[in-house]
Amino acid sequence: MSTTTEQTAVEAKMIPIYVMGKKYEVPETLTIMKALEYAGYKYIRGCGCRGGVCGACSTVYRKPGDYKIYTGLACQTVVEPEMYLTQLPFYPANRATYDFHALEGNPEEIFGLYPELFRCVACNACSKVCPMDVEVMDYIAALKRGDIAAAAQISFDCIQCGLCASRCMGELPQYHIGQLARRINGAYLTPRAEHLATMVANIEAGRYTECLNKLKSADEDELKRLYTEERELEPAQAGEDWTPKENVCL
Amino acid sequence: MSIAYYPGCTLKTKGKNLEKSALAAMEVLGIDVEELPRWNCCGAVYSLADDDLIHVVAPVRDLVRVAERGQDTVITLCSMCYNTLARANDLMKNDEEKRKTINDFMDEEPDYSGEVRVVHLLDYLRDEYGWDKLKEKLKSPLNGMKVAPYYGCTLLRPKEVALDHPDRPVLMHEFLETLGADVVDFPNAMECCGSYQVLGNPDAAVEVSHEILSGAAEKGAEALALTCPLCDFNLGKRQDIILEKYEGASEVPIYYFTQLLAVALGVAPEECHFELNRDSAAQLLKDKNIISAVPA
Amino acid sequence: MIRKISPRTINDDFRRKVKEISGQDIQQCFQCGTCSASCPMGRMLDLLPRKLMSLLQFGQSDAIAAANTAWVCASCHTCMVRCPRGIDITKVMEAIRQLTLRQNINRINPSEIPAEEVNDMPQIAMVSGFRKLTS
Ligand code: SF4
Ligand code: SF4
Ligand code: SF4
Ligand code: SF4
Ligand code: FES
Numbered sequence: 001m002s003t004t005t006e007q008t009a010v011e012a013k014m015i016p017i018y019v020m021g022k023k024y025e026v027p028e029t030l031t032i033m034k035a036l037e038y039a040g041y042k043y044i045r046g047c048g049c050r051g052g053v054c055g056a057c058s059t060v061y062r063k064p065g066d067y068k069i070y071t072g073l074a075c076q077t078v079v080e081p082e083m084y085l086t087q088l089p090f091y092p093a094n095r096a097t098y099d100f101h102a103l104e105g106n107p108e109e110i111f112g113l114y115p116e117l118f119r120c121v122a123c124n125a126c127s128k129v130c131p132m133d134v135e136v137m138d139y140i141a142a143l144k145r146g147d148i149a150a151a152a153q154i155s156f157d158c159i160q161c162g163l164c165a166s167r168c169m170g171e172l173p174q175y176h177i178g179q180l181a182r183r184i185n186g187a188y189l190t191p192r193a194e195h196l197a198t199m200v201a202n203i204e205a206g207r208y209t210e211c212l213n214k215l216k217s218a219d220e221d222e223l224k225r226l227y228t229e230e231r232e233l234e235p236a237q238a239g240e241d242w243t244p245k246e247n248v249c250l
Numbered sequence: 251m252s253i254a255y256y257p258g259c260t261l262k263t264k265g266k267n268l269e270k271s272a273l274a275a276m277e278v279l280g281i282d283v284e285e286l287p288r289w290n291c292c293g294a295v296y297s298l299a300d301d302d303l304i305h306v307v308a309p310v311r312d313l314v315r316v317a318e319r320g321q322d323t324v325i326t327l328c329s330m331c332y333n334t335l336a337r338a339n340d341l342m343k344n345d346e347e348k349r350k351t352i353n354d355f356m357d358e359e360p361d362y363s364g365e366v367r368v369v370h371l372l373d374y375l376r377d378e379y380g381w382d383k384l385k386e387k388l389k390s391p392l393n394g395m396k397v398a399p400y401y402g403c404t405l406l407r408p409k410e411v412a413l414d415h416p417d418r419p420v421l422m423h424e425f426l427e428t429l430g431a432d433v434v435d436f437p438n439a440m441e442c443c444g445s446y447q448v449l450g451n452p453d454a455a456v457e458v459s460h461e462i463l464s465g466a467a468e469k470g471a472e473a474l475a476l477t478c479p480l481c482d483f484n485l486g487k488r489q490d491i492i493l494e495k496y497e498g499a500s501e502v503p504i505y506y507f508t509q510l511l512a513v514a515l516g517v518a519p520e521e522c523h524f525e526l527n528r529d530s531a532a533q534l535l536k537d538k539n540i541i542s543a544v545p546a
Numbered sequence: 547m548i549r550k551i552s553p554r555t556i557n558d559d560f561r562r563k564v565k566e567i568s569g570q571d572i573q574q575c576f577q578c579g580t581c582s583a584s585c586p587m588g589r590m591l592d593l594l595p596r597k598l599m600s601l602l603q604f605g606q607s608d609a610i611a612a613a614n615t616a617w618v619c620a621s622c623h624t625c626m627v628r629c630p631r632g633i634d635i636t637k638v639m640e641a642i643r644q645l646t647l648r649q650n651i652n653r654i655n656p657s658e659i660p661a662e663e664v665n666d667m668p669q670i671a672m673v674s675g676f677r678k679l680t681s
Contacts, residue, residue, distance in 0.1 A: 094657075107263055108263075108664070108665040109665075111664050111665065111667075111669070111672070112661030112662070112664040112665050113661065115656045115657070115659055115664050115672060115676075116656050116657070116676075118291075118656075118669065118672035118673045118676050119656065119676045119680065120290075120291065121293065121304055121305055121307060121308055122290045122291065122293070122307055122308035122311050123304060123307055124307075124311075124356070124358065127358075128358065137290065138288065138290070140290075141289070141290035141291060144259045144290075144291045144669060144673070145257075145258075145259040145260075145262040145263070145291070145669070146259070146262050146263040146669075147262065169304065258670070259669040259670065259673070260668040260669045260670045263668070263669065264668040264669075265668060265670075291669070291673060293673060293677060294670050294673040294674040294677065295621065295673075295674045295677050295678060297677075298568075298621065298634075298636060298637045298639075298640035299567045299568070299637070299640050299641060299644050300566070300567060300568065300569040300637070301566070301567055302567075302644070305677065328670070330670060330674070403620075403621075403622045403623055403624075406627075407622070407623035407624065407626065407627050408623050408626060408627060408634075409627060416627045417627070417628075440624075441586045441622075441624075442586045442587070442620050442622035442624065444586075444587075444620055445620040445621065445622065445674065446620065446621075446671060446674035446675040446677075446678050446679070447587075447618065447620050447675075448667070448671050448675070449654060449659075449667070449671055449672070449674075449675030449676075449679065450617060450618075450653060450654055450675060450678070450679045451590065451617070451618050454587060454590045454618055455620075457589070457590070458586050458587065458620075461586075478670075479668050479670050480668065480670045480671055480674065482668075483667070483668050483670075483671060487666075
C-alpha cells in the first residue's frame, strides 16, 4: 500500500452510516459502493459498471428527521452522515415477450403487451424516485396517448435500474415499457440514415479492403509507428471543416 | 391570450377524428387554442370514494399545468375528460381539507386551489361564442339531415358540473339546430351507453347501446351526434355486433359533434378523418349534398 | 325470498364502511324506487338499486356481495340526480366496489385480456375500466 493512500484514509473524516439498519463508520469521501466495501461487504451482485450507466447498484436511503425517500446509484453517490440505506439491485417487474421483428411499431402493440399501462394514476412517485432524473410519469403519459417518439425521448436516460417499478402505485413495469418504446422508435419510427447505406455499399465494393489489409499485415512495431508517428492528429481547435491531408482510407 | 387545450389520450389515436375536426373548426371560428405542452391522462372517471384522493391527483396535475402557464381557462372536447377535470377542479376550489391533502401530497408541484375554469367546446360555443355568430359562419349547413343529439352521462351529471339541465337538456339540440340540422328528440338521449362496462360486461354494454340506437332510429333519426370517444366505441365501432345480434336493428351513422360542426363550416372532409367513423357517416353527408365526395 | 333480520345477521361494520367511503346517509332512503326505475343497467342487475339500498340499511353484506349490481353499474349517475332524498347512490355503488377491490381483489384481470381485444379498445375504455374494476 502506498503512503498517499494511507494518508488519505487517515485524514478523511469518519462518519456513521446505517446499512440495512446496522451502523458503520466510514470515510466521508467514499461513494456508497466503496463505503460498503470498506465496511466489509463483498459485491457479488448489485454492482456492474462502477460508472453510473449499468443500473445495477440502485440504492434507497433516508436521512434522519426527513420523510423523503432518497435514491442514488451506489457507485456515484457520496455517503452522507447518518444516512439509512439499502441497495435494491433488482426489482421484479413484468416483462412481456414479443417477437420484435413481427411488430409494426404502432401504439396498440404496446397497449396489447402492457395493458397495465392504463393503471397509471399520475402519482409521480416514479419520477421522484428515479436516480437518473427521468420524468417517468411523463413518458408513461406520452405512451398512454400513443406518442412513442416522445416516450423514447423522455426515457432516453433510463438505465433500467427498476426503482420506478418498485414505487409504482399502478404496478407498472415502467422501464420495460419505455425500453420497448425506444426500440420501436429506433427501428420503425426514426428515418433511416441514408449515408449508412452508401457506406455499406462502399465497403462491399472494396473501397477499404486495401487499407485494411495493409493494417492486418503490419507487425507490432509497424503498427506502433503508424499509430504514434504517422497518424495525423486533429488539432485541438480544429474547425468543423477540418479534414486530414491523407485521405485515401476515408 | 390563447385558451389552453386539453386533448385527452384517445383523441391522439382512435379519436383523432374528434380532435382534428375540432381544431379545424375552431380555426375557422377564430377560437385560439393551444395544446398544453405537458399533460397526463386525467383518469377518465372521477374518483367517487370520499377517502380516495389519489385518483384525483391526475386531473389536478393537469389543472396545475394550466395554472403554471398563467392561463385561466382550459377547453376540452371529450366529455369524460371534461367531467373529470371539472369535478376535480370543483373539489380543489371548495373542499379546503382535501385541497390541502392533495397539495401536500404533490409536494413537487405548486399549490392549486381551483383558479382555472374548465369548459367544454359546447358550452364555450353557447356561452362565449354564441349561436348567432356561429350561424353566420356556416358554409354548408346540415339542411335536411335528421340528427339525434346524444348527450350520454358526463355532460349532464352530476349537477355540479352539468352543462345543462340533467333531465331536460337543450344544449346539443341548440347546437345541431344552429348547424341547420333537423333535430330529432328521442327518449334515450341522456341514457348511458354502458361506458367502461365494455370491459367488464360487454354484453350489457351492447344491450344498452342497442336501445339507444333503436330509440333514435324509431324517432326517425338518420344519424347520432355525440361528444365522447367511449360512447363512440360502444355505439359506433361496436355497432356491427349490435347489427348482428338484434333482428331489425338498422345502421345508424355516428358523428362527433365537431365533425358536423367542421363540415358545416366548410372544412374539407379529409380533415375530419371520417375513415375512423363508420362508413355510413361520410356517405350520409355525401347523400345529403353537404360534402361533395366521400374522401378516399 | 324471506330474509331474517336480526342483530346477528346485520353486518354493522360493512354498513358503517359503506357510509364512510361513500359519505352517504343510507338510512335516508325511503324506498321510492326512482333509482331502480331510472337505472339503464336495470335488466342486467341481480338486485335493483332500491333493493340494494334496503339490504344495505339492514347490513345484509352477504346478499350485496353475492349480487352483480355494483359490478354492472356503469356509474352513469342517473339514480343520483333523480333520488328525491338526495342520496348519491353512484357513490354507494363505488363504496361497495371499493370494499372488494381494496382487499387486492381484481374484478377483471388486465393481464388476461387478449391483446387483440386491447388493440380494439380506445384508451378511455381501458383507463376507466381498470379504475373501476381493478384493485
Ligand atoms: S426510469 Fe425507472 S428504471 Fe429507468 S433509471 Fe429511472 S427509475 Fe431506473
Ligand atoms: S408510479 Fe406508477 S402510477 Fe405513479 S405516476 Fe409513475 S407510472 Fe403512474
Ligand atoms: S331513489 Fe333514493 S330514496 Fe328512492 S329508493 Fe332510490 S335511493 Fe331510496
Ligand atoms: S349509477 Fe349505476 S346504479 Fe345508478 S342508475 Fe347508473 S348504472 Fe344504475
Ligand atoms: S455499478 Fe453500474 S450504475 Fe453503479
